[in-house]
Amino acid sequence: MTRPELPEAYLRGYTRILADVCATGRRLTRDELALLRAQGERAAEAGHGLRRLVHRHLAETRTVSAALQTAGVDRVLAAVEQAMDAFAEGHERAQRLAMRQEEAARREFIDDLLYGRSDLGRLAERAERYGLLFSRAHAVAVAQGTEPVDDTHPATRHVETSLLARFGERRVLLTTKDGRLVCVAPGDQDDVLAFFAKHAYAATDGGRVAIGRPHPGAGGVVHSYEEALNALDLAHRLELREPVLRAADLLVYPVLTRDRQAMADLVRDTLGPLRAARGGAQPLLDTLTAYFDAGCTAAEAARRLSLSVRAFTYRLERIRKLTGADPADPVHRYTLQTAVIGARLLGWPEHEV
Numbered sequence: 001m002t003r004p005e006l007p008e009a010y011l012r013g014y015t016r017i018l019a020d021v022c023a024t025g026r027r028l029t030r031d032e033l034a035l036l037r038a039q040g041e042r043a044a045e046a047g048h049g050l051r052r053l054v055h056r057h058l059a060e061t062r063t064v065s066a067a068l069q070t071a072g073v074d075r076v077l078a079a080v081e082q083a084m085d086a087f088a089e090g091h092e093r094a095q096r097l098a099m100r101q102e103e104a105a106r107r108e109f110i111d112d113l114l115y116g117r118s119d120l121g122r123l124a125e126r127a128e129r130y131g132l133l134f135s136r137a138h139a140v141a142v143a144q145g146t147e148p149v150d151d152t153h154p155a156t157r158h159v160e161t162s163l164l165a166r167f168g169e170r171r172v173l174l175t176t177k178d179g180r181l182v183c184v185a186p187g188d189q190d191d192v193l194a195f196f197a198k199h200a201y202a203a204t205d206g207g208r209v210a211i212g213r214p215h216p217g218a219g220g221v222v223h224s225y226e227e228a229l230n231a232l233d234l235a236h237r238l239e240l241r242e243p244v245l246r247a248a249d250l251l252v253y254p255v256l257t258r259d260r261q262a263m264a265d266l267v268r269d270t271l272g273p274l275r276a277a278r279g280g281a282q283p284l285l286d287t288l289t290a291y292f293d294a295g296c297t298a299a300e301a302a303r304r305l306s307l308s309v310r311a312f313t314y315r316l317e318r319i320r321k322l323t324g325a326d327p328a329d330p331v332h333r334y335t336l337q338t339a340v341i342g343a344r345l346l347g348w349p350e351h352e353v
Contacts, residue, residue, distance in 0.1 A: 033082075040088060040089065040093075041090040041094040058080075131170075139213060141183045146205055155200070187220075213247050257346075267348050284318065285343060
């Protein structure tokens with residue numbers, strides 16, 4: 001194995017250039033600047049910090065300062081400034097390149113992880129680098145705000161800082177995908193996901209957070225991520241008010257829509273007659289939605305719709321006459337409520353089913 005070069009190795013030619021420039025009063029040549037930039041790049045690639053390297057250059061300058069006294073202080077300082085600027089430029093350029101390469105590799109890993117791409121064995125090896133062990137089950141939480149976020153967004157930095165301060169170096173991966181904040185954590189550490197949900201909700205100005213169920217292996221991360229995305233979609237279509245949603249609590253909805261054709265038939269047959277009402281089906285559908293969301297309490301449902309109780313009960317009676325189903329009758333209630341859920345999931349009556 002090749003031993004890494006010491007910092008002194010990146011000073012080669014520096015004193016010669018300094019002496020020649022100070023003796024002649026000229027500026028550094030293009031080749032000399034290129035040499036110093038290249039040395040700065042090599043030093044960065046070898047892992048040497050810029051602060052330590054600048055200290056070495058200044059120490060070397062003091063060593064030969066006696067030989068440079070005839071040039072005058074201003075000429076010496078100007079030469080050192082030009083040389084250090086070129087060296088630091090090369091060092092910083094290498095650092096930026098390394099950061100871009102690291103970010104590209106991380107983004108590629110995130111895409112492969114959340115979309116289930118790449119060989120699972122290789123994915124597992126790469127996952128360890130980011131703190132994930134696929135021998136454990138993982139759960140994914142996704143936060144969606146009113147505006148898209150990326151890795152440099154203040155909301156991302158706030159949540160990341162909060163997670164690190166609270167949980168330290170736990171095996172947690174925080175990233176962004178498609179404008180959303182994503183947190184991957186071991187499935188048995190629900191406290192991490194709950195903490196993420198709380199801070200992501202605050203950082204995104206009242207966004208919504210969905211948490212998928214824990215699943216084992218690399219494929220488990222994809223499964224949990226998709227569950228969280230589906231929960232966000234359900235919340236949008238059903239106009240759910242809860243800021244934090246758990247996929248485990250919403251399993252009934254995928255079951256209801258598994259047979260889409262059967263659900264479409266139920267919506268048309270049960271709620272189709274509401275289209276005959278003055279103003280169309282939507283106001284009466286909103287009436288049923290408010291009624292069921294209020295636990296079938298007419299007074300509370302009327303308050304939510306800013307209606308009088310009398311006006312609200314009139315609407316319920318109109319629904320009964322049009323559909324032949326009484327929302328207050330337990331026998332009819334389940335059919336109506338299921339049809340209302342189906343209508344919201346399928347976008348009826350705005351979209352024909």
